[in-house]
Amino acid sequence: MENIDLALKEAEKVVKRQRASASKTDDCLDKLIQEVAEARKQISAPGANVNAMMRGLNENVNKRDIIKDIADYTKELHGAVNKLGKAVDKAFVQDICAALRPVQLDEGIIDQVIAEHLYQQGNFTVGDTFVEEAGISNSAALKKPYTAMHAVLKQIIAHNLQPALKWANEHQERLIASNGEVAVHAFEFRLHRLQFLHCLQTAGPAKALEYARASFGPYQESEMAEIQRLMGCLCFVRRPGASPYADLMAPSLWSDVAREYSRQCCGLLGQACESPLLVAVAAGSLALPTLLKLATVMAGQTQDFLTCSQLPVELELGRQFVFHSVFACPVSREQSTPDNPPMLLPCGHVLCKVSLQKIAKGNVRPFKCPYCPAEATLNSCRAIFFPDI
Ligand SMILES: [Zn+2]
Known part of the structure; x- marks a missing residue:
């Protein structure tokens, strides 16, 4: 967008420059016509020295810099048009295929990655259509784990953590094997903590206390400091504005828990939490301007962009792409x-x-x-x- 705005500004400049240049050029042409008319009048007089008259006309025109002025105004206009051309090129890169290197892609795998991406994002209808059109055979197996995952996520968004807690309980052994007991314990406690806070806000302190008694037992040792803070919240139910525990009521806690659940769930599925397709496309978009520049610079050189095994420059994509x-x-x-x-x-x-x-x-x-x-x-x-x- 920024580049398009810059191109529009350059276009405005060209319009202004064109108007100024046209009116100045008109002035110059008027002067020139005036000189020629004057010379013509003198030449047509009886006994006029035509050669001397022509020399005089030439000198006058040069002395008044008429031709030079016209050339200058045209040059200025061309400069502005050039700048506009460059700005337009920058705003609309037309041929990104120039940065395309010949890579043998396995279409079957690409289709699967796309289908899995759509299911992972919860776009089941689009995913189903894609799977049908691409003719993917194992689509049911591909879809099933994500259907379950999104059913739980939907409940988390609706502020119901029971399905997530049930999932954590059912998969406890596998979660501990891959993340360690401390991390799994902490994850479970965060779910209980949020359920307690939700209970406190919707059903009141008595119900919340009841939930705490029933659920916090196994976490007494590891999470005592946090449990004390949660108990502190009970005193500020009627005065949330004065509560030193306001951070525990932040709506972002729900999205944090949803993200953490997705991460854990994808981890057990052997998938990255961030869709691999999204990561690849994002990294490609960041690298594209440099790749296009390289393709232009390397065109016609001995080391060809399309065939070189290693790029001659490093592509820095930022820490989020360092795995x-x-x-x-x-x-x-x-x-x-x-x-x-x-x-x-x-x-x-x-x-x-x-x-x-x-x-x-x-x-x-x-x-x-x-x-x-x-x-x-x-x-x-x-x-x-x-x-x-
Ligand atoms: Zn050294």
């Missing part, structure tokens, strides 16, 4: 691999194994770190491992 830690060796500029892991020198600098072996020339011979005066031997260096974020 794994990456280490690039400062010496070779290559990314580490399991065969070429990052190695920690005793001084604290890190190089890839291959670079280190080249510098060390042997296991016991001391060598100087390329980044500081400290010495090391290959035997004193350790491979390091980055945990996935």
